[in-house]
């Protein structure tokens with residue numbers, strides 16, 4: 024058979040069509056599910072949404088248009104139905120994290136991005152007791168110390184830089200919540216805070232190799248870039264080896280960020296494991312606990328695995344908390360009556376001479392808890408549907424009236440579920456902390472609240488996160504006053520998380 028020059032374009036076109044049609048036809052059982060744009064034919068659609076930082080929103084809009092089931096890639100179906108939460112994320116269903124998570128691996132796989140079930144169970148066993156409600160008490164001292172430093176810095180700013188007339192100093196609250204969250208996790212996971220609060224600056228030491236001389240990078244920025252590029256490449260993992268050749272700075276800088284972030288963990292673990300530091304160690308932090316962990320042969324974790332796990336905690340436990348704290352301040356500020364009510368509740372509950380309360384003092388204050396939960400619902404720091412694959416040997420399985428097969432990837436979109444009028448009522452788009460009153464909250468709402476996900480891969484740090492949020496919010500709203508210094512709503516961008524881009528406020532020491 025002869026191939027003429029004129030026929031080459033047609034052959035290429037035919038190959039391209041086949042490339043997209045074959046996966047589509049192979050998944051014939053998904054053909055009756057409406058496709059968002061051209062998503063049924065190629066992952067490029069999902070990749071483009073992620074690249075623009077608004078995947079959760081496009082998927083939310085697609086659900087509003089097409090209903091509860093929407094195909095968002097040749098293999099992935101988004102299910103906006105709270106009934107699917109148990110089936111997709113529950114214990115014992117056998118689903119695994121999808122190849123999306125391959126884009127998050129650096130150094131080596133850690134607890135968050137391990138996809139193999141047995142490996143995950145082993146890793147999770149090593150850390151889960153450390154995060155139990157009983158054990159986290161020993162971490163409180165590190166949280167407390169950093170919140171005290173935060174208060175010192177805000178008092179100083181208010182005293183020295185406040186407007187002479189109003190007393191308010193203008194600042195980006197997100198920056199300060201980031202400094203606080205990074206210093207806390209630095210203290211918890213690496214043995215010392217990064218010193219961001221003290222310097223009022225986003226800065227961390229980084230070494231790509233323990234023997235390298237130190238370099239300094241902006242850790243928050245590095246984490247943001249890394250989250251965005253990984254969440255984008257995760258939509259098309261086959262692109263990962265070629266990502267550095269894509270002529271878009273987003274990918275180049277993102278990949279550099281992945282390395283720099285690993286470098287931050289390498290530098291800090293290196294510091295913490297120095298013989299002179301270890302010899303005098305009295306700390307009961309996360310790294311100490313990880314060092315007690317054993318592998319399947321009873322050996323202690325080797326340096327690379329230890330570093331990967333410490334890096335996992337740094338990534339998972341830093342901007343999750345700061346983005347949530349920033350969203351809490353925003354929603355409280357734009358909703359009249361919430362701050363006065365919260366402040367009165369805190370004044371009534373806490374001793375006057377205490378600036379930073381203990382966890383025990385704040386964990387039973389319902390209105391404080393409701394404000395936090397309501398923000399986690401309406402803001403949804405983790406907004407995307409976390410993708411889970413039905414492994415070989417499983418299925419067919421019926422979810423929401425549709426039959427799925429091994430190899431299908433399913434996800435339940437948190438943002439859409441958290442704002443569903445069917446679940447939360449007509450005021451689902453409003454910030455109403457009172458909806459968490461147990462007399463009002465329904466069993467369905469309770470089960471549909473998934474800010475920490477659900478099942479065996481749910482947030483292992485939830486207890487620490489809740490302790491941090493309670494102590495930080497009780498402190499911030501009781502000691503400081505705010506006025507809005509920005510026009511329009513708080514802008515956000517989605518990487519792995521839904522992150523505020525900033526919150527410009529006036530802050531001063533409390534006067535009344």
Ligand code: HEM
Pocket residue numbers: 134135136147335336339340341343344347404405409474475476479480481482483484485487488
């Ligand atoms: C408000 C704060 C937080 C939120 C909203 C949050 C949310 C989540 C979510 C949704 C997941 C599931 C991710 C997935 O399936 O892909 C997760 C996993 C995880 N989180 Fe958190 N998290 C928070 C704070 C923390 C903290 C403070 C730590 C540690 C100190 C932490 C450590 C982890 C780890 C290690 C995982 C992976 C667990 C596994 O796969 O077994 N998180 N988190």
